[in-house]
Amino acid sequence: xxxxxxxxxxxxxxxxxxxxxxxxxxxxxxxxxxxxxxxxxxxxxxxxxxxxxxxxxxxxxxxxxxxxxxxxxxxxxxxxxxxxxxxxxxxxxxxxxxxxxxxxxxxxxxxxxxxxxxxxxxxxxxxxxxxxxxxxxxxxxxxxxxxxxxxxxxxxxxxxxxxxxxxxxxxxxxxxxxxxxxxxxxxxxxxxxxxxxxxxxxxxxxxxxxxxxxxxxxxxxxxxxxxxxxxxxxxxxxxxxxxxxxxxxxxxxxxxxxxxxxxxxxxxxxxxxxxxxxxxxxxxxxxxxxxxxxxxxxxxxxxxxx
Amino acid sequence: xxxxxxxxxxxxxxxxxxxxxxxxxxxxxxxxxxxxxxxxxxxxxxxxxxxxxxxxxxxxxxxxxxxxxxxxxxxxxxxxxxxxxxxxxxxxxxxxxxxxxxxxxxxxxxxxxxxxxxxxxxxxxxxxxxxxxxxxxxxxxxxxxxxxxxxxxxxxxxxxxxxxxxxxxxxxxxxxxxxxxxxxxxxxx
Numbered sequence: 122x123x124x125x126x127x128x129x130x131x132x133x134x135x136x137x138x139x140x141x142x143x144x145x146x147x148x149x150x151x152x153x154x155x156x157x158x159x160x161x162x163x164x165x166x167x168x169x170x171x172x173x174x175x176x177x178x179x180x181x182x183x184x185x186x187x188x189x190x191x192x193x194x195x196x197x198x199x200x201x202x203x204x205x206x207x208x209x210x211x212x213x214x215x216x217x218x219x220x221x222x223x224x225x226x227x228x229x230x231x232x233x234x235x236x237x238x239x240x241x242x243x244x245x246x247x248x249x250x251x252x253x254x255x256x257x258x259x260x261x262x263x264x265x266x267x268x269x270x271x272x273x274x275x276x277x278x279x280x281x282x283x284x285x286x287x288x289x290x291x292x293x294x295x296x297x298x299x300x301x302x303x304x305x306x307x308x309x310x311x312x313x314x315x316x317x318x319x320x321x322x323x324x325x326x327x328x329x330x331x332x333x334x335x336x337x338x339x340x341x342x343x344x345x346x347x348x349x350x351x352x353x354x355x356x357x358x359x360x361x362x363x364x365x366x367x368x369x370x371x372x373x374x375x376x377x378x379x380x381x382x383x384x385x386x387x388x389x390x391x392x393x394x395x396x397x398x399x400x401x402x403x404x405x406x407x408x409x410x411x412x413x414x415x416x417x418x419x420x421x422x423x424x425x426x427x
Numbered sequence: 428x429x430x431x432x433x434x435x436x437x438x439x440x441x442x443x444x445x446x447x448x449x450x451x452x453x454x455x456x457x458x459x460x461x462x463x464x465x466x467x468x469x470x471x472x473x474x475x476x477x478x479x480x481x482x483x484x485x486x487x488x489x490x491x492x493x494x495x496x497x498x499x500x501x502x503x504x505x506x507x508x509x510x511x512x513x514x515x516x517x518x519x520x521x522x523x524x525x526x527x528x529x530x531x532x533x534x535x536x537x538x539x540x541x542x543x544x545x546x547x548x549x550x551x552x553x554x555x556x557x558x559x560x561x562x563x564x565x566x567x568x569x570x571x572x573x574x575x576x577x578x579x580x581x582x583x584x585x586x587x588x589x590x591x592x593x594x595x596x597x598x599x600x601x602x603x604x605x606x607x608x609x610x611x612x613x614x615x616x
Contacts, residue, residue: 132605136576138583138598167609168577174558175578178458182467186457186474190449193479194442330443 124150127157131164184371191338290318300331309341316347323355333364342374349380357384366396375406382409386416394422434494438485445485449478452495455579456502463506463574464513465559473509477502492588499589503571510567554612561611565604572597573604 127150133139134147151158268274288295296319303315316335322328329352336348345368352361362385369381382400386393397417401424404410417424430451436444456477460470480501488497562570571590575581581589587597 129602132602132609133598136583136601138576138601163613164605164609167605167612170554170612171558171577171608174555176458176461178454178461182461182471183454183457186471187449187453189471189475190453190478191446193475194445194482197479197482334443334446 124154124157127151127154128160128164131157131161132168135165135168180371188338290321296322296325296328300327303331303335309339309344312339312341312344313347316344316351320351320354323351329355329358329361333360336368337364342377345372345374345377346380349377349384353380353384369396370400370403375409378404378406378409379412382412382416386412386419389416389420391420391422394420397422398424430494431490434485434488434490438488445482448494449481452498453478456498459502459574459579460506462578463570464509469509473502473505476505496585496588499575500591503575503589507567507571510570557612558608561608564611565607569600569604569607572600573608576601 127147130139130143130147134144139147151161286295286298290296290299299315299319303312303319306312306315312335316332319328319332323332332348332351336345336352339345339348349368352365355361357365365381365385369378369385372378372381382397386397394417397413397420400413401410401417404413414424430448433444433448433451437448453474457470457474460473461467464470464473477498481498488494562573565573568590572583572586575586575589576583583597583601584594587594590597
């Protein structure tokens, strides 16, 4: 190999992309060639300088991204998120724009139909859409309207009905509904109640996952606290410990961080030393700090990192 | 549960498995996007778009390649799109919003390393500018290969697979990138 070939390969050697033999040839050459040695030092210094430009991901940015992704995924899971073109979309292709917002116009039209329908039409005049003989829906929404062949109007209505279900918490179907409620119920009070009910079902993986998800993601601190209380009931497994660590370092509620550190440090495991030291660097709450400091002293670990 | 198990569970609609899958890779995805695009906003966009694409298309993943390769194909394509658009716009934002106001992330990196030595600080600040400028002068593909090899520590064979090219082509790309960097920073090193 000549000097030109050697200098071309120096960088690849530093990246570990050469074979053993190729590297060996370069080392042999470098031992006897002062200009290539100087070039090697420069390339190595360049690598070191570039290393200083590496950016680590700020934890807050990662958390923000994860939160946005959860919202994005939830939006995808909404019914009709990727809907096919509807009646209004088809109609719009055939209508001139005239500068109108057809969605708004359509919505106003439907509102008018709903209003007039409620005022003008007698209650028994609708048939054929499954409304007769059914209990009144708690929520209904007109999806679209279109004239039928016999001169009447067909209105497609989406309905949400309330049903009362009862059963034991250890019934799989009831438990699944509770798990769903822990994620989806809009009312935080319902979610708190759900956490309390699920507490007795900790042997179920589905339940443990739901509690961990609530502890990590729920926007309401009361719900997170309830989830944490439920998780106290069992020996924390590796998933639980991971989520608890994440919560300890990132949850904005000091009460939750206090509970998390109690749970994580009760067995004084050495694996907690690094987490506690990181917490000492970032924790602003005096009480949580004192707990953390005590745990580190109990584990005979340094309170500070150097 | 191993990765294949997580992928199968996520394909079957298990949200928890999908989240675990995301968490196994999202930090390195975000770091790559952040290093490449030097903008938290663009990096967040790439993160969101990449994982939503994974979510929507996971059912099409047939284990023909590793999940890592499949995911990084999506991520690198998105980053390349951003870089190409930016080449057209001729801009490279490095400002990061912080509680203390906007800060140039390049300045922060260099300053943290040379505090207390004004002479070194000046040199490093100049070098930071030079590195920034040299990175901007790389083509999007060179930049991608360089970032994945230098900062993400990926092997050239894997990079070639991700970018749909050969290991040799990735090697040439890396060589050109390092040569350009070497020329741009010649008098600093």
